[in-house]
Amino acid sequence: xxxxxxxxxxxxxxxxxxxxxxxMLGMVIGVGSVVLMMAIGQGAQYAVAQTISTMGSNLYVIIxxxxxxxxxxxxxxxxxxxxxxxxxxxxxxxxxxxxxxxQQGTQQLVYGSKNWSATVVGTTPEYLDARSWTLASGYxxxxxxLRSATRVALLGKTVIENLFEPGxxxxxxxxxxxxxxxxxxxxLNPKGQNLDGRDQDDTIIIPLSTSQRKVxxxxxxxxxxxxxxxxxxxxxxxxxxxSVTALLxxxxxxxxxxxxxxxxxxxxxxADSAAETTRVMSMLLGAIASVSLLVGGIGIMNIMLVSVTExxxxxxxxxxxxxxxxxxxxxxxxxxxMISVTGCLIGLVxxxxxxxxxxxxxxMVIVISGGSVLxxxxxxxxxxxxxxxxxxxxAAALDPIEALRYQ
Amino acid sequence: MYExxxxxxxxxxxxxxxxxxLTKTYVTAAGPFPALKGVDLSISHGExxxxxxxxxxGKSTFMNLLGCLDTPTAGDYYLVGRNVAHMANDExxxxxxxxxxxxxxxxxxxxxxxxxxxxxxxxVYSHLDRETRRRRAREMLAKVGLDSYADSFPARISGGQQQxxxxxxxxxxxxxxxxxxxxxxxxxxxxxxxxMALFGQLNDEGITVVLVTHEHDIADHAKRQVRFLDGxxxxxxxxxxxxxxxxxxxxxxxxxxxxxAPAC
Numbered sequence: 001x002x003x004x005x006x007x008x009x010x011x012x013x014x015x016x017x018x019x020x021x022x023x024m025l026g027m028v029i030g031v032g033s034v035v036l037m038m039a040i041g042q043g044a045q046y047a048v049a050q051t052i053s054t055m056g057s058n059l060y061v062i063i064x065x066x067x068x069x070x071x072x073x074x075x076x077x078x079x080x081x082x083x084x085x086x087x088x089x090x091x092x093x094x095x096x097x098x099x100x101x102x103q104q105g106t107q108q109l110v111y112g113s114k115n116w117s118a119t120v121v122g123t124t125p126e127y128l129d130a131r132s133w134t135l136a137s138g139y140x141x142x143x144x145x146l147r148s149a150t151r152v153a154l155l156g157k158t159v160i161e162n163l164f165e166p167g168x169x170x171x172x173x174x175x176x177x178x179x180x181x182x183x184x185x186x187x188l189n190p191k192g193q194n195l196d197g198r199d200q201d202d203t204i205i206i207p208l209s210t211s212q213r214k215v216x217x218x219x220x221x222x223x224x225x226x227x228x229x230x231x232x233x234x235x236x237x238x239x240x241x242x243s244v245t246a247l248l249x250x251x252x253x254x255x256x257x258x259x260x261x262x263x264x265x266x267x268x269x270x271a272d273s274a275a276e277t278t279r280v281m282s283m284l285l286g287a288i289a290s291v292s293l294l295v296g297g298i299g300i301m302n303i304m305l306v307s308v309t310e311x312x313x314x315x316x317x318x319x320x321x322x323x324x325x326x327x328x329x330x331x332x333x334x335x336x337x338m339i340s341v342t343g344c345l346i347g348l349v350x351x352x353x354x355x356x357x358x359x360x361x362x363x364m365v366i367v368i369s370g371g372s373v374l375x376x377x378x379x380x381x382x383x384x385x386x387x388x389x390x391x392x393x394x395a396a397a398l399d400p401i402e403a404l405r406y407q
Numbered sequence: 408m409y410e411x412x413x414x415x416x417x418x419x420x421x422x423x424x425x426x427x428x429l430t431k432t433y434v435t436a437a438g439p440f441p442a443l444k445g446v447d448l449s450i451s452h453g454e455x456x457x458x459x460x461x462x463x464x465g466k467s468t469f470m471n472l473l474g475c476l477d478t479p480t481a482g483d484y485y486l487v488g489r490n491v492a493h494m495a496n497d498e499x500x501x502x503x504x505x506x507x508x509x510x511x512x513x514x515x516x517x518x519x520x521x522x523x524x525x526x527x528x529x530x531v532y533s534h535l536d537r538e539t540r541r542r543r544a545r546e547m548l549a550k551v552g553l554d555s556y557a558d559s560f561p562a563r564i565s566g567g568q569q570q571x572x573x574x575x576x577x578x579x580x581x582x583x584x585x586x587x588x589x590x591x592x593x594x595x596x597x598x599x600x601x602x603m604a605l606f607g608q609l610n611d612e613g614i615t616v617v618l619v620t621h622e623h624d625i626a627d628h629a630k631r632q633v634r635f636l637d638g639x640x641x642x643x644x645x646x647x648x649x650x651x652x653x654x655x656x657x658x659x660x661x662x663x664x665x666x667x668a669p670a671c
Contacts, residue, residue, distance in 0.1 A: 321529040324496070327532060
């Protein structure tokens, strides 16, 4: 029965090819644009997620509070309230994976006849773990380097490109930072830009103790400008923030009515808002494309209504020879679904093709997920049912006597 | 006038059609219009009946009721012993599919389908498999002498041939009854004769044929003639035996105002 009906629906579609093709075109454009727009939107989401993952996930940065001298307040990070010992205490807290005290600034680097200005980060090896930064070659400095403040450095890709000749191996070479010689013991894997568009590879990493003694100087031993903290998971972040705050307040002996003498910044928040922006953009694109799907559906309804009117007599004959109302309903519904699903398949092919083409000519990131294909397909079938139902019911409700008399 | 008969009362055993007090009133803007005013009629198995009457006499309404395309306002209609007057839509559809074969004035073949598929169409609604549908359709086309046109389309054959295909379609589910509504209305007289000969042949094979027509020479092919006027049967009589060779008989038998089945 179903096979016979499918055959008939196919036949009916083929009987007026031009009209069927034009009706289908609505679905083709609708599904095609949904697939293409979702591919572009998800591509953007993917690109942002990539960038965020290079920054390290679930990170907090704790910055020392401000100083105030004769009413002039400095910015955050210039107070002397944080200590390396604070970092060690935070590391003991629950759900904290990595903690690294750090100090950074821009310094002039010299190698041979070349010089270059880059961000110098003085920190502990945990910094690399927290930011999931790996080495391309060499090794990371260790505890003994921190203790004895050895002059060793890890170089980022941009620094290497600007200080060394192409092909020259930086490992073992000596560069100067503020006239202090440093031995290059490792090179960092590239990370690309961060969300602000700053080049993360334009960085040199040295032991915290060395940076304090030789590069930045420090107001008193054991203080540090900032501490980077990684929580075990995104879910654990709020509780980590709370326990870190409580711990630091206790360690700094702050009274209940005193303000924090440090700031906690959530790096994930910035990342989240960027991700949220692309997610909204992707949804918006999908929503706009869905409107064309809706228009396609209305086109199907329109043509099915015409078809029902044209075939009134046929409906009468079918009823007379024994078709029940639901047989007529099923027949027209099936035809509508067939048009929309066939249009959907063509639209899928065109949408995916369009996405690949976009990728080829604009180097935009394109992500075609099985989910978006399924959604497009499901929506097309639903459109067929939804917009096919009214004409089909109209056909089924025809009085067979009137229908037979229809000229 | 009749009230619907109580349960247990039924039609004569050999009656294909048995109606009692059949009434149909249409509700129009101008008020109720009685198209049938209480009709009693019995048609036995193997009969060949012509239903006649001018337009507006109620014969089309009667035909629609006999064909289970409509339900009466009052009265009872027993089709092969079952009272269909109060059946639901789907049951009526099944009856039309299995028990009645329709032949229309305008042939009503579906233009997009091959003749074989047209003939097989009722079997689709009987849920028979494809192979059986094909085989039966071929048999029926052979019966009306058109098996060589099985894959042809309606537009490619003549009107007379189309009507033969329509008859094949009507026969395919071995119905108890063939209902033909002005089957020769769109045909020339020569072709009409051929079609009427086919009905005669089917009747000779034992199939009950009910024919609606307003043409006397077509009605004369039937063995019994029932006349309608103003929603009532005004005559019901056997067709006088025709002098075939002379072809002179145009008048029907004298009108007998009585009703009831004639002795057959």
